[in-house]
Amino acid sequence: MLTQLYLIRHGETAWSLTGRHTGRTDLPLTEKGERDARRLAERLRPVSFSEVLSSPRLRACQTCSLAGFANEYKTEADLAEWDYGKYEGMRTDEIRAKHPGWNVFKDGCPGGESPDEASERIDRLIQKLRTRKGRIALFSHGHIGRVIATRWIGEPVLQARHLLLDAASISVLSHEHDDPEAPVISLWNEVAGG
Secondary structure, eight states, X not given: OOXXXXXXXXXXXXHHHHTBOOSSOOOOBOHHHHHHHHHHHHHHTTOOOSXXXXXXXXXXXXXXXXXXXXXXXXXXXXXXXXXXXXXXXXXHHHHHHHSTTOXXXXXXXXXXXXXXXXXXXXXXXXXXXXXSOSEEEEEEOHXXXXXXXXXXXXOOGGGXXXXXXXXXEEEEEEEGGGOTTOEXXXXXXXXXXX
16 A cells, blocks of 8 residues: 555644634644544544654643553654744735735745745655555645645645635545555545534
8 A cells, every 4th residue: 555644634723713824833632622522532543544644832742642652652753833933923814914915835935945845844744654555544734734735736835825724624644546656635625513
């Protein structure tokens, strides 16, 4: 079996609820975020993972633990959210008031990551993961999760602007017909009911 990535975005936090860019700031899940993370366990329980990796950020580790992987996950620094630099804690409308038309996937963040830097980080991660076999769970974040999917299928980071990724969602990156030259997004942004 070729590598199959289950990309799981962390549950809701106070900042994700209000649209504030949360890169390095370590926030816990809200009560709803915790409930949604527990619901992920129902969906993920039937899946046999060869490996479970989480961003080192608290919100991702909490989601991973509440989803049933508290004793088996490892942290992976490359799964951390986009580094927003000077835009940390700001909402998109606040940034665009000063920089009309700004888009993280096109413009990056002053004092943080550029699109090229985010792409290089995720390309390095994907290259490493493609050498492994089986299903791998990745607990990560919204913007960097969109970059993971975009780079998985060989598209430039800018194309991530066309994908949305909800809190506590599951997406699956795999290969069509088990062909290593045909990476696909086989499931996108599935959110548990309730």
